[in-house]
Amino acid sequence: MKLTSIGIEEIRDIARGAAILGCGGGGDPEIGRLMAEAAIEELGPVTIVDPQDIADDSFILASAMMGAPTVVIEKIPRGTEPLAAFRRIEKELGKSADAVCSMECGGLNSTIPILVAAQTRLPLLDGDGMGRAFPELQMETFSVYGVPGTPACVVDEDGNTVICEASSDVEMEWLLRGVTIRMGGAAYLAHYPMSGADFKRTAVRNTLTLAFELGRAVRVARAGQNDPVKAVGQTFHGTVYGDVTELFRGKVFDVQRETRRGFALGKATVNGADEFDGSILTISFQNENLVAWRDGKAVATVPDLIIFLDPETGEAIPTERLRYGQRAAILCVAAPPIMTSLESLAVWGPLAFGYTGLDYWSIRIARTSLVSKLS
Numbered sequence: 001m002k003l004t005s006i007g008i009e010e011i012r013d014i015a016r017g018a019a020i021l022g023c024g025g026g027g028d029p030e031i032g033r034l035m036a037e038a039a040i041e042e043l044g045p046v047t048i049v050d051p052q053d054i055a056d057d058s059f060i061l062a063s064a065m066m067g068a069p070t071v072v073i074e075k076i077p078r079g080t081e082p083l084a085a086f087r088r089i090e091k092e093l094g095k096s097a098d099a100v101c102s103m104e105c106g107g108l109n110s111t112i113p114i115l116v117a118a119q120t121r122l123p124l125l126d127g128d129g130m131g132r133a134f135p136e137l138q139m140e141t142f143s144v145y146g147v148p149g150t151p152a153c154v155v156d157e158d159g160n161t162v163i164c165e166a167s168s169d170v171e172m173e174w175l176l177r178g179v180t181i182r183m184g185g186a187a188y189l190a191h192y193p194m195s196g197a198d199f200k201r202t203a204v205r206n207t208l209t210l211a212f213e214l215g216r217a218v219r220v221a222r223a224g225q226n227d228p229v230k231a232v233g234q235t236f237h238g239t240v241y242g243d244v245t246e247l248f249r250g251k252v253f254d255v256q257r258e259t260r261r262g263f264a265l266g267k268a269t270v271n272g273a274d275e276f277d278g279s280i281l282t283i284s285f286q287n288e289n290l291v292a293w294r295d296g297k298a299v300a301t302v303p304d305l306i307i308f309l310d311p312e313t314g315e316a317i318p319t320e321r322l323r324y325g326q327r328a329a330i331l332c333v334a335a336p337p338i339m340t341s342l343e344s345l346a347v348w349g350p351l352a353f354g355y356t357g358l359d360y361w362s363i364r365i366a367r368t369s370l371v372s373k374l375s
Helices: 008-021 029-043 081-093 108-120 169-182 196-202 207-223 228-236 342-348 360-370
Strands: 046-049 059-067 099-102 124-128 152-155 161-164 186-195 244-260 263-272 280-286 288-294 297-301 305-309 327-333
Touching (some): 008 108, 008 207, 008 305, 029 108, 059 108, 059 169, 081 186, 108 124, 124 207, 186 196, 228 244, 297 360
Antiparallel strands (some): 244 327, 280 288, 288 297
């Protein structure tokens, strides 16, 4: 079922599903949910538009949060920052946006654009530039397929505003990461100004609908006392995503985490339970879960989605909330084809994060013989 509008009930399901798509990162979606709910209650529902229905000459802007998820838990936004950045880019370019889009469909960055759409009364496009969450601004299908990220604008809770014109999207990330650190580790931005034609050509489509369907599937499964983890796996079938596999089940034994360079960096170790008893799974993360090793052998890596779920509730466990003793089911979802081209893997494959010697396709193919499919 395609999502056509977002009211209070829909946004709660979207927030739950976006946490799943966030792969442990993207920021706490509950913070964005509360802000968007307040805007929807005051201003009315947000209209959702399928990418195929937008005009080629439409002017689109992406809205997002930038920073470390660990910071956002304590540094709550005022709520005016995303709109301020959005309006500043409109002023910079001398034209008004026709629609809002998401930079990434995971975590807080799936709900911030809903807030901006409610405040501007603009439609929100059903798609994004990541198909999950990634830690850096150049890690966008928009960028990979030729849409420049700048001019971009970041705004903090005090109204401090920085406009960025960069020679490349990698430079944009480097410059704005430094600005965000000086703004306290979290800020809000508008970037990737593009046409409707560019969005249709470069976006991962219908991810907002997917977030809604994931959240609803978990809610319905719990209400019917069914397995919410299985419901999550089944929801991915028939979408642009590939096979869903259950990598592991067990209990979190150790978490090493620090906020450094503007990211939440670390790793989590899970001791196996049930059919995984006697095995150990280690996950490395940079805001988002990046690589999973089972008994020392890599079994999953970016850009495929590595997702921690509470096996009882089906709720996603973000990296900033991982703790000793948590029980977890860890899934891996194969990324959409638009995210696995050679151009894409050069930007967000394992080597882009410094994991030398890990071949994405070899690991993806081998995984089918190491883990069971979730069906």
